[in-house]
Amino acid sequence: MGTDHSRIVRVLVTKVGLDGHDRGVKVVARILRDAGFEVIYGGLRQTPQTIAETTLQEDVDVVGLSMHSGGHLTLAPAVIGALRSRGLEVPVVVGGIVPERDRALLLEAGVAEVLTPGASGEAVVAAVARAAALGAGAEGASSGS
Amino acid sequence: MSGLEVDPVYGPDDGEFPGQWPYTRGPYASMYRGRLWTMRMFAGFGTAADTNGRFKELLRSGGTGLSVAFDLPTLMGTDSDDPLALGEVGKAGVAVDTLADMEDLFSGIDLAGVSTSMTINSPAPIVMAMYVAVGEEHGAHRRELAGTLQNDILKEYQAQKEFIFPPRPSVRLANDVLRFCTAEMPLWHPISISGYHIREAGSTAAQELAFTLANGFAYVEAAQASGLPVDAFGKRLSFFFNAHIDFFEEIAKYRAARRIWARWMRDRYGATDERAMQLRFHTQTAGVSLTAQQPELNVARVAIEALAGVLGGTQSLHTDSFDEALALPTEKAARIALRTQQVIAHETGVAAVADPLGGSYFVEDLTDRLEAEAEAVFAHLDALGGGSILEGVYRAIEDGWFQGEIAQASADFERKVNEGRRVVVGVNRYQEADEPEADILYIGPEAEAEQRRRLAEVKAGRDEGAVARALARVHQDAARPEVNVMPSLLDAVRAYATIGEVIGTLGQVFGTWTERAVV
Numbered sequence: 001m002g003t004d005h006s007r008i009v010r011v012l013v014t015k016v017g018l019d020g021h022d023r024g025v026k027v028v029a030r031i032l033r034d035a036g037f038e039v040i041y042g043g044l045r046q047t048p049q050t051i052a053e054t055t056l057q058e059d060v061d062v063v064g065l066s067m068h069s070g071g072h073l074t075l076a077p078a079v080i081g082a083l084r085s086r087g088l089e090v091p092v093v094v095g096g097i098v099p100e101r102d103r104a105l106l107l108e109a110g111v112a113e114v115l116t117p118g119a120s121g122e123a124v125v126a127a128v129a130r131a132a133a134l135g136a137g138a139e140g141a142s143s144g145s
Numbered sequence: 146m147s148g149l150e151v152d153p154v155y156g157p158d159d160g161e162f163p164g165q166w167p168y169t170r171g172p173y174a175s176m177y178r179g180r181l182w183t184m185r186m187f188a189g190f191g192t193a194a195d196t197n198g199r200f201k202e203l204l205r206s207g208g209t210g211l212s213v214a215f216d217l218p219t220l221m222g223t224d225s226d227d228p229l230a231l232g233e234v235g236k237a238g239v240a241v242d243t244l245a246d247m248e249d250l251f252s253g254i255d256l257a258g259v260s261t262s263m264t265i266n267s268p269a270p271i272v273m274a275m276y277v278a279v280g281e282e283h284g285a286h287r288r289e290l291a292g293t294l295q296n297d298i299l300k301e302y303q304a305q306k307e308f309i310f311p312p313r314p315s316v317r318l319a320n321d322v323l324r325f326c327t328a329e330m331p332l333w334h335p336i337s338i339s340g341y342h343i344r345e346a347g348s349t350a351a352q353e354l355a356f357t358l359a360n361g362f363a364y365v366e367a368a369q370a371s372g373l374p375v376d377a378f379g380k381r382l383s384f385f386f387n388a389h390i391d392f393f394e395e396i397a398k399y400r401a402a403r404r405i406w407a408r409w410m411r412d413r414y415g416a417t418d419e420r421a422m423q424l425r426f427h428t429q430t431a432g433v434s435l436t437a438q439q440p441e442l443n444v445a446r447v448a449i450e451a452l453a454g455v456l457g458g459t460q461s462l463h464t465d466s467f468d469e470a471l472a473l474p475t476e477k478a479a480r481i482a483l484r485t486q487q488v489i490a491h492e493t494g495v496a497a498v499a500d501p502l503g504g505s506y507f508v509e510d511l512t513d514r515l516e517a518e519a520e521a522v523f524a525h526l527d528a529l530g531g532g533s534i535l536e537g538v539y540r541a542i543e544d545g546w547f548q549g550e551i552a553q554a555s556a557d558f559e560r561k562v563n564e565g566r567r568v569v570v571g572v573n574r575y576q577e578a579d580e581p582e583a584d585i586l587y588i589g590p591e592a593e594a595e596q597r598r599r600l601a602e603v604k605a606g607r608d609e610g611a612v613a614r615a616l617a618r619v620h621q622d623a624a625r626p627e628v629n630v631m632p633s634l635l636d637a638v639r640a641y642a643t644i645g646e647v648i649g650t651l652g653q654v655f656g657t658w659t660e661r662a663v664v
Binding site for chain 1: 217218220221223229230231232233236237301305306307345346347433436437438470471472473552555556559560563569571572573582583585587588590660662664
């Protein structure tokens with residue numbers, strides 16, 4: 001499988017866990033769509049397994065998780081685990097109410113980018129673009145193309 | 146300061162006054178001279194024992210009412226030992242699985258002497274039953290219990306999204322609580338019709354006003370359809386609005402809400418008791434207006450928003466803590482927020498005169514315009530429902546109309562902030578390069594482990610046969626729409642059935658709801 005760098009980046013934006021606060025995730029979906037990404041809105045109350053399944057089915061390049069419940073240190077690694085267990089090296093971007101001290105822990109756990117409250121539209125687009133480039137690199141390396 | 150005497154209210158002799166139809170200027174003639182608003186601070190985190198400590202501290206600091214924040218698993222009717230609750234137990238509120246947790250939560254607090262607000266919706270009837278059971282264990286009869294249950298399920302489909310069952314059986318459950326309280330709990334407010342979450346989801350002030358009141362009309366129609374006379378329950382309905390940063394528009398919103406409610410309750414629903422026409426409301430400052438950047442500035446935002454709530458005539462008020470864009474508040478931040486209300490109440494003099502902005506050309510014009518915008522929404526919903534607001538609201542939820550309107554307003558606002566057309570100090574103007582890391586409340590994984598241990602202990606000590614029999618009765622009563630589920634829920638919680646078990650039983654009858662995603 002080769003990597004087609006010219007194709008439009010496909011981003012899954014979704015909520016994981018029980019939290020239903022969806023103002024942020026919807027705003028981010030629109031920002032990314034306006035910036036030219038292909039956005040798949042995964043909706044509410046997804047589990048790590050349903051997110052991995054959607055990522056596989058929809059051929060997603062970047063997974064964006066919106067979290068406001070305080071459960072990010074448990075749930076983000078669980079999503080990464082579910083993706084990796086299916087052989088998906090797709091980068092994960094976390095956005096939401098993440099205390100500064102948790103940022104390093106999320107990055108250590110394999111999260112590609114962390115966006116916190118007040119992040120500008122430009123910052124959101126830049127973070128997803130960096131994550132997509134990272135993913136494309138990883139895919140290129142692993143597929144040996 | 147100069148000692149000039151002021152009158153309790155101002156206006157022309159032939160004008161409208163507070164306490165008079167249509168109550169634009171306030172539900173009571175004397176307003177805060179008669180009684181200050183209730184300073185009710187929303188709190189909850191970790192285990193019930195953790196939150197019990199915060200409640201006692203708030204009461205010691207001069208708070209005059211309790212307000213419970215439940216964690217997400219509790220709000221979603223999911224037990225702490227359910228895999229879906231992983232990582233979220235005790236994080237954004239207090240974890241409650243069984244009556245044992247409610248006993249811990251209110252341990253050492255006189256429930257006949259305090260008023261309690263409980264912010265919960267899908268599992269609201271179960272939590273109401275638990276509160277009644279704890280009160281009775283303390284020796285407080287249910288007729289002595291004062292407080293508010295949010296129990297506003299309609300706005301969950303529109304905004305906050307903490308729904309479990311489909312809209313129709315959910316409204317039946319909300320109405321069962323209303324019927325129970327109307328008959329047995331004269332000091333309780335069984336539904337708090339909430340615009341707060343609609344606004345936090347990104348709506349405009351006009352949408353918050355219109356959608357909230359439409360939901361109010363829907364509950365009135367549901368109650369009347371179940372045979373309750375409007376004068377019997379109308380006075381027990383209360384409202385909950387946001388106080389956002391656009392100062393005068395917020396004040397006008399509260400004034401318009403009172404006028405609309407009075408007109409609709411009298412003219413459309415036939416209320417004759419004036420208390421059923423007087424809109425009373427709780428206010429919370431806008432969490433969404435707080436910034437993670439330079440968080441100390443939030444103290445100023447909260448003070449201005451709280452002042453709007455007071456000038457708009459609120460009956461109770463929660464002030465957000467300055468650190469809430471970062472995490473749940475620390476004790477110190479929560480105390481500053483409460484003290485902000487005390488400064489407004491006791492230093493500024495604003496409590497001396499009712500509706501001090503009544504008669505302002507600007508505020509009166511804003512009030513009229515918000516009312517007209519809301520009336521246009523009611524007309525749309527009424528047409529959609531074929532002459533029923535309740536049916537119109539169901540239909541608009543199913544079609545994703547509310548959700549789409551809110552998402553559009555939210556996107557418009559964010560675009561303005563992004564383009565710098567709307568200034569947010571510290572975010573898109575006057576930024577600081579290096580911000581020190583804030584001192585925040587950190588809830589570790591211990592609370593989750595402790596809560597699981599606690600739940601296992603309760604399950605090990607209960608009579609499983611009694612639990613099974615109680616749940617069977619819940620199932621039976623839920624399947625008969627004319628039966629009120631509250632008595633069977635009381636039996637189930639007293640047998641220490643978990644919230645998850647009761648929700649699961651109700652779900653067998655009602656099914657579950659998945660929203661049509663609207664971006």
